[in-house]
Amino acid sequence: MRAAEIRTPGRPPVVAVRAEPAPGPGEVAVRVTAAPITPLDLLCASGTSYFGVPATPYVPGVQGVGEVAGRPVWFATAAGMRPGDGSMAEYAVAASGDVVDLPDGADQALVAALGLSAVAAWRCQTRTGGLAAGETVLVLGAGGVVGQSAVQLARVAGAGRVVACARSDAALERARGLGADATVRLEDGEDTEALAQRLGAAAGPVDLVLDPLCGLPAAAALHTLRPGGRLVNLGSAAGEVCPVPSALLRSRSLRIHGYTNNELTPGERREALLTVVAQAMAGALTAGYERVPLRDAARAWSSPGRVVLVP
Incomplete structure (x- = not known):
């Protein structure tokens, strides 16, 4: 063979x-x-x-x-x-x-x-992230299969609003075609504060961030979360380290979760x-x-x- x-x-x-x-x-x-x-x-x-x-x-x-x-x-x-x-x-x-x-x-x-990428997008939102009907989801890295799947599966899970971020116009256009209500382009060289302002303007208060990027985009996305909001990280395409201000984390009682498909049981993976x-x-x-x-x-x-x- x-x-x-x-x-x-x-x-x-x-x-x-x-x-x-x-x-x-x-x-x-x-x-x-x-x-x-x-x-x-x-x-x-x-x-x-x-x-x-x-x-x-x-x-x-x-x-x-x-x-x-x-x-x-x-x-x-x-x-x-x-x-x-x-x-x-x-x-x-x-x-x-x-x-x-x-x-x-x-x-x-x-x-x-789709495979395990879509499995991760589904489990991150419905299980780890605890997405509830009507909530707002911010998808970082919407150009990849995880992000594309997350945009669509957020709708399936009952999200009220879905905002997608990506680095290319083609990826953003595809995200809109897949059901994103709004999109934000990630620009090279932009600082955390500037990106956080643009994300906030597009998404408003966010309940759940799906983060396959880490790095600066995740740091900016934390500022969009409403009190009790959640960020689920499942990758580091934009960097291994995300600075998390203690005051922001504590003042809003934010929750940061890590996710890997490797922790799924065969039954959980089959179901997803x-x-x-x-x-x-x-x-x-x-x-x-x-x-x-x-x-x-x-x-x-x-x-x-x-x-x-x-x-």
Whole structure:
């Protein structure tokens, strides 16, 4: 079979021919039909994640969509986080508990593109963030799949107002098309106070901030929160550190939460994934992505936007 291999951390994969993997006890073989390249894959393959330097060579891909005995499934792997191979191949193996049967008729490439990114967007708002009907949600980083999903799923969860932030006009236009009531462009070189003023003018008092960025945008977003407001962080695309003024935090009784999909039980992940798939099949959830043949995995490795590798 063909597979993408990470041979050197920090370098793009090499597409090679290797033997088909054989499932062990408690595992199933999957014929892969769609494998997304996600930020987590890039982070793990860089050798700089908190999971450590991965053992090489290995096949990346922490999730994918495929078929088991002719039925469509989504599956997860620990590729790059623990020894073992992932989804970016023609065939993969996965633990039985990490395989979720998909409804017939689900768009397999779209499910792969959404996957755990949409799961995070859903759980961050409905569980960790405790979104209540009618509340205002501010989505930082709305250009990525997490942000795109968050804009749409906030509506599904009953948000009264959704404001999206991104760095490009194209991303902001897409966010408006996905249902954002207002948008704010993130500008290079802007200070926290100036961005906080623009966010406040667009969003008004905010109940929940969904933050895949950290850094200055998160610091500015904290100033928009009403008393008792919440910020949920699930990434650091804009920086590893966010300054949090003690007086602001205490005077408004603000709550800051961290989120990772890795803490979900298989049952929680299955429930959230099937919710995401149902919304996609109902036309309430989509994402921008590019289909790329597996043979071109190296070229697509650092492409902007979500790439889904297909046979």
